[in-house]
Amino acid sequence: MPPLLIEISGWLPAIIFPAATLIQLLAILRSRSTHGVSWSTWMLFGVANISVYIYTEKYLAVQTIVGFLGTALLDSVIAGLALKGRATQTID
Numbered sequence: 001m002p003p004l005l006i007e008i009s010g011w012l013p014a015i016i017f018p019a020a021t022l023i024q025l026l027a028i029l030r031s032r033s034t035h036g037v038s039w040s041t042w043m044l045f046g047v048a049n050i051s052v053y054i055y056t057e058k059y060l061a062v063q064t065i066v067g068f069l070g071t072a073l074l075d076s077v078i079a080g081l082a083l084k085g086r087a088t089q090t091i092d
Contacts, residue, residue: 047072
């Protein structure tokens with residue numbers, strides 16, 4: 001496989017995963033609501049990102065740190081906000 005394609009393939013998840021997660025986080029912050037946000041789903045995403053980080057064995061590569069560990073951190077923030085929102089919701 002060409003080295004440039006491999007390099008691009010490493011950077012795409014490092015950009016897309018945190019960007020997609022950041023979109024959800026910004027939507028929560030703007031709406032000030034976690035309605036419809038599943039805390040367990042986002043926590044599982046976080047666990048999966050940490051697992052893929054370990055699996056790749058590229059512990060010092062910027063792409064894996066940002067793409068997987070950075071995203072896992074954002075996933076945890078979203079899960080925490082969803083849990084907090086769930087705790088403060090009233091049942092109608």
